[in-house]
Amino acid sequence: MVRPLQNLTAVDRPDLRLAGGGDLLAVDVSNFDAVFRRFAPYVATVARRLLGDEAEVEDMVQDVFVEAHHGLSRVRDAGALRGWLGRICVRRCVRRIRRQKLWRMLSLESSPDYTEIAAPGASPEQAALVANVYRLLDDVGALERVVWILKFVEGESLDDVAMLCACSKSTVQRKLRTVEACLRNHGVLKERGVHG
C-alpha cells in the first residue's frame, strides 16, 4: 500500500512527528511547564496541519494543554506523553473541523486562506497544489481529512493513525480510499501524476 514519504513535511525535526520515534528528550511529567515547553511546538504543528489555519493554532494549543493540565497526573510514563497529547489534539481538531463545516454551511464562517499553509521554501506551484488539496479536503468528512493528513502529510503509519484517531486500521484505510477518490475525481492526482 501507500508508504509514508520522508519529504512530505517541510520540517524534518523528528520531535515534531506525531507518534513513534521514541522519547527524544527526557521530560519530568510532574512539571507542567516543562511538558508544555517540550511539546507545545509539536501540538502547534499538528494543529496547523490538520486545521490548515495558522490563526487557529494558538487557541488549539491552549485547549489541548488546558485539558492536559487536568489529566496530566494520570500519565505515569513520559514516553506516552506525545501520543497522549497527539490524541487530545486530533480529537479536538476533528471536533473543530466539524463545527467549522457546519458554520460554513450556515454561511457563518468562510474557509481559511490556504495559500499560507505551504512550507516557506515551497515553490509557487507547490504552494498552489497544497492550497488546492486543502480546499478539496474541506469537502470530505472531518475524520477523512484528518486521517489523510496524518498519513500523507505527517507520514504516520496506519497503526499510528488508527491509534491517534481512536479507530480501527480498516476504518483508516476506508477513509483514505474515500479521500483518494475525491482527489482523483477533481483531477488533482491525475494531473499531478501526469505532469509531476
Added chain:
Amino acid sequence: MAETLRAEAEMPVGAARWDAARVERVLGQVKYSAAKRKRERRALGVALTLLMLLVLGGLSMRALRPVAEPLVLRHAGSLRFADGSRVDLVGEASSVEVGPVSVSYTELVLEKGAARFDVTHKPERRFAVRAGNTRVEVLGTRFTVERNEPRVRVSVEQGRVRVIWPGGERALSAGEVGWFPPDASEAAAPEPAPVPRGDGQPESRPNGVRNADRAALRSQFLELARRGEYPQAYRVMREDPGVVTNSAEDLMLAADAARLSGHPERAPEYLRRITTEHRRDSRAPLAAFTLGRILLTQLGEPAEAQRAFALTRELAPGGALAEDALAREVESAERSGQRARAQALADEYTKRYPASKRLDAVRRQGGLEPIAQ
C-alpha cells in the same frame, strides 16, 4: 497509487511558527485558563454537592415524616391525643368512641356515661364531642359531658364551648353548667351572648332562636340549598346552625352549601357526620368521596383524604364511585409520602380495572411502570 505518491511528494506543509516568546506567552494563558477551569469545576462540584444534600435532606425529611401519626391512644379509662389533649372517663359504665380524627378535625362520641375532656388549644384543629343529638364544639378548654337520657349535661371548667342541639345552640363559659336540649322554659329565657365560632367570626344571630323563626329559616335554607343558591343557604345556616338537622339530606345540603359557597373547611364536619351517623344511607359513599376530594384538593390533607377514599370503597365496594375512589386513593397515598402504599393500591387498581383508560396514569402515580400496549 503511484499518482498519489507523486502528488503528495510535492505537497510540503509548513510547521507552526513557534518561538520561545510565544511558548511563554501561551503557557501563561494555559495556566490561567486551567486555574480558572479548576475553580469553575470546584464551584460546580460544591453547587452539585449542596444540591444533592438538599435533595437528600428533603427526601429524608419526607421519609421521616410520620405518615400515619397515631393521633389518639387508648390508655386504661382515658384517651390521650398526640397534641396533649386527653379524655378521662367518669365511672366504669362510661364509654367514648373515637370518630373521625385528623390534624384539622377530631370528633368523639360519648356513647354512655360521662367523660371529662381536656382539650389543648389548637386554632387549626376543630374538636367536637357528640352525645346523642347534642354536639359540643370547642377550641381549647376543659369540660365534662354527661349523658343522662334524654338530655346531656355539659359543665365547663375552663375556656368556652358551644353546644349545638337540634333546634338551637348556646355558649357556655368557664364555671357554667347546662342541660341540653334545654327545657322549653329555658329556651324562652333571655338569650345569651353570641358565641365565637371556630373561625373567630361572631354569630350574627343570638342563640335560642324561637321555634317559629327557626322553622321559617329552615325552609328558607332547604329551598335555597335545593335551588343551588349556596352562598345564601350558607348564610342562613351560619345565622342559625339549628336549621341543619341530623338527617343525611340536611347534612349533605349543608356540606354542599359550605363547599360551594367558598367555605370548604366547613364541609368536612357535615360529610363526616353522614359517614358515621348514616353509614347505611345511600348517600354515605358520595359523602365520603366528596370529603376525600375536599381534603385532597382544597384542604391539602392527603393522608386524611386517603382514608376518606378508602371509606368510600368500604361503604360501597362495587359502587359507581369505587374505581374513582381507588384511583384517588393512589394519588392521595403518593402525595402523603406513602410510596409503598401507593404502589400496592396501584397494583390493586391494575388487577381490578385492567381495561381502564386511566390505568397507565394511575400506575405512574403509584410509581409503577405503565403497561406496554
